[in-house]
Amino acid sequence: MPAPEGHRGIILVADDNELLSTEGYKVVSAADGQQARRVVDSDSIDLALLDVVMPRPTGFELCQAMKSKPETRLIPVILLTSLNSDDDRIHGIMCGADDFLNKPVNKHELLARVHSLLRLKQFTDELDNAETVVSSLALGIEAKDPYTEGHCERLSKYSVSLAEKLGLPEDLRVALRRGGLVHDIGKLAVPEHILLKPGPLTPEERKIMEQHTIAGERICAPLRSFRHVLPIIRHHHEKRDGSGYPDGLKGEQIPLTARILQITDIYDALTTDRPYRKALPVKEALAIMREEVKRGWWDGALLNELETSVIGIAMPVEKQA
Numbered sequence: 001m002p003a004p005e006g007h008r009g010i011i012l013v014a015d016d017n018e019l020l021s022t023e024g025y026k027v028v029s030a031a032d033g034q035q036a037r038r039v040v041d042s043d044s045i046d047l048a049l050l051d052v053v054m055p056r057p058t059g060f061e062l063c064q065a066m067k068s069k070p071e072t073r074l075i076p077v078i079l080l081t082s083l084n085s086d087d088d089r090i091h092g093i094m095c096g097a098d099d100f101l102n103k104p105v106n107k108h109e110l111l112a113r114v115h116s117l118l119r120l121k122q123f124t125d126e127l128d129n130a131e132t133v134v135s136s137l138a139l140g141i142e143a144k145d146p147y148t149e150g151h152c153e154r155l156s157k158y159s160v161s162l163a164e165k166l167g168l169p170e171d172l173r174v175a176l177r178r179g180g181l182v183h184d185i186g187k188l189a190v191p192e193h194i195l196l197k198p199g200p201l202t203p204e205e206r207k208i209m210e211q212h213t214i215a216g217e218r219i220c221a222p223l224r225s226f227r228h229v230l231p232i233i234r235h236h237h238e239k240r241d242g243s244g245y246p247d248g249l250k251g252e253q254i255p256l257t258a259r260i261l262q263i264t265d266i267y268d269a270l271t272t273d274r275p276y277r278k279a280l281p282v283k284e285a286l287a288i289m290r291e292e293v294k295r296g297w298w299d300g301a302l303l304n305e306l307e308t309s310v311i312g313i314a315m316p317v318e319k320q321a
């Protein structure tokens with residue numbers, strides 16, 4: 001079988017297999033687990049072919065380590081084993097392996113699997129690029145306003161911490177990480193004279209500003225991997241008493257992820273400098289938010305959780321005055 005046209009991936013081979021380099025792939029070899037780990041950490045590889053019995057870390061261990069880190073989890077891993085046992089396969093699946101090959105390796109089978117996994121990797125790279133563009137656009141909006149610098153990054157971090165404390169599943173934690181960065185991306189559709197207006201907005205201007213929730217949802221809707229982010233973008237300005245926008249949702253109708261993001265959003269806004277006031281001390285910010293909970297705006301249980309488990313661990317020390 002010929003090497004695939006066009007995309008020739010970079011493949012880490014931690015095995016004594018020389019077949020791939022003769023087929024036109026760029027092969028980075030590793031003699032043992034340590035060296036393989038260094039390659040994974042420092043090189044941009046497209047696929048890893050790991051012998052399960054290589055000196056430690058073993059192929060199983062390295063595979064598991066790769067799949068547990070966001071930077072390397074999307075790199076496909078093929079485990080090579082001479083032990084054709086179900087136990088090894090089950091162990092490999094538990095470690096997150098994408099495919100298996102038995103030794104001695106059948107050349108055609110190896111090339112077919114490498115080809116198909118590299119194609120898959122190419123798709124995930126393209127998706128990754130699309131997400132990066134969306135996140136960069138969102139950070140571009142933040143950059144227009146010097147007072148909000150770092151706000152989105154902090155929101156991501158605090159929302160994920162809160163979600164972890166609440167035991168939310170991984171897909172929703174990932175959605176919150178992304179939501180922290182892109183929730184205001186719809187502000188791209190808001191004219192700058194409204195977006196950056198220092199004084200209060202007129203009712204007409206406010207209406208346009210409120211459209212950023214709907215515009216943001218529309219911008220991100222084509223990204224399948226953002227499907228759990230869309231409710232966060234659309235509903236991060238709803239209030240529990242139904243007085244928020246864009247849909248006037250009440251109480252539990254507001255998605256939990258959107259409620260998590262809004263509570264960290266408000267907290268961060270209150271505890272950082274704004275054009276019209278200095279950053280408030282944590283105590284004062286929390287007191288204001290508690291008042292707003294009583295008024296029926298925010299989720300009081302989430303505010304308690306934010307206060308007890310996230311503030312003090314994640315928030316910068318100087319803010320805790």
Ligand SMILES: [Fe+2]
Nearest residue numbers: 183184236237
């Ligand atoms: Fe917003």
